[in-house]
Amino acid sequence: MIIELTVNGRAVRRDVEPRALLVDFLREELSLTGTKIGCDTSQCGACTVLLDGHAVKSCNMLAVQAQGRRVVTVEGLRDLVPENVQQEGLHPLQAAFWNSHALQCGFCTPGMLMSACDLLSENPDPSDEEVRHGLEGNLCRCTGYEPIVFAVQQAGKTLREAGLSPLGTAREGVRE
Amino acid sequence: MTPEEFGYVRPSSLAEAVAALAxxxxxxxxxxxxLLPxxxxxxxxxxTLVDLQDVAELRGIEARGEEVRIGAFTSHVDVAAGAPWQALREAAEQTGDRQVRxxxxxxxxxxxxxxxxxxxxxxLALGARVELVGPEGRRSLAxxxxxxxxxxxxxxxxxxxxxxxxxxxGKGSGSAYRKLRQEASxxxxxxxxxxxRLDGAGRCVAAGIGVTGVGFTPYRARATEELLVGTAVSDVEVEKALGAIVQDIDVASDAYASAEYRAEMCQLFGRQAIAAAKAQARS
Structure with a gap:
């Protein structure tokens, strides 16, 4: 069946089988391979993308369910914020992960970034505990999570200083 | 793995959904x-999958007389943020993970x-009911x-x-949900x-206890409820009531927890849930 949706700001129209998972559609049909498949049981969160601005697991959703909706993958993350807030072409979250060594093998990173984006859009200044609870749907087998928690908080600080949510919308009254 | 082939329909009303489900x-x-896993x-x-996302009748939380109606398609995030009763909000907040919620x-x-x-x-603790709609009409079930x-x-x-x-x-009511998580899942x-529900003197006039992870299905611990009603919910009275929390239940035993351990944890988490509900009911 034909579906129309927006992916990373671009209108997309494709003919898909109802059984195609959103993650397979993104990777195979649109060649957006930044979104990873890390498990077969919807537990690891490596496939996390934003659906209408909120983190969801694209392995646990059908492409046809995304008809008419907005999807952002890690490839579209940096374009959510203006260029003057990007750091060397990276979204503040990506820059913070880079600077804090919040990854080793990097396989979970795209999913971590998208979940963290959702978390910071709701809570601009999360505590350690709030970051851990917010990222409980994303598994990392390398880092032990410490640098990830730190990176998310650093990105939160950068975004607060810029008066922006991680989705790029202006934020009143949180500028420090 | 990719699911087996199926057809997909996306009805825009409850009547269309009932027809498609037939x-x-x-x-x-x-x-x-x-379902997808x-x-x-x-x-x-x-x-055929009948996708309910466009059915407006299934959305939202609203007061209806003495009850609050929660549409079936209301997400865990929305229940955690906007449902009545602390127990319900806490249960929604502890379901799955952020993306799943x-x-x-x-x-x-x-x-x-x-x-x-x-x-x-x-x-179960709240004494909720569900409404089901089929080709023959609507019915309500506890x-x-x-x-x-x-x-x-x-x-x-x-x-x-x-x-x-x-x-x-109601006035004088309180509720809570306490859970021992299996860490991996x-x-x-x-x-x-x-x-x-406590009266002005702090006496329990109504109680509901719901238990999950323990029996064949989630269940209402009626014996415990009955032992709580009429008491001042003192430590001793709670202890006695919780003595009946797995009464007549075939307690589950598996690689993660023995039946004995589960029964013991029912006491501990039951005590915490009752204490939190009591504190709220008094405030």
């Missing part, structure tokens, strides 16, 4: 957070009827008549669960929801 082999798709493992292979729905979680589901415990076995409910194959109804929170090894 087709042989059709199954409802809400958030898909339990089963289909990917090929434990389930419906012929965004797509997963209360109707889906109730219909999936996982014996370790969090929301069923809270709904939540404790709804769970009939592991992943089995009293809903007929041609019925759509339209909404969950919980009583409005996040499912409840033991989960206990408690609801209490």
């Amino acid at each position: 087709q042989p082999g059709a199954k409802l798709l809400a958030g898909g957070q339990s 089963l289909m990917r493992l090929r434990f389930a292979a419906p012929k 965004r797509l997963g729905t209360i109707g889906g979680a109730v219909s999936h009827a996982d014996p370790a589901g969090d929301l069923p415990a809270a709904l 939540i404790d008549e709804f769970f009939v076995g592991p992943l089995m409910t009293a809903a007929q194959e041609n019925e759509v669960l339209e909404a969950v109804f919980v009583p409005a929170e 996040g499912f409840a090894l033991v989960g206990v929801a408690a609801r209490l």
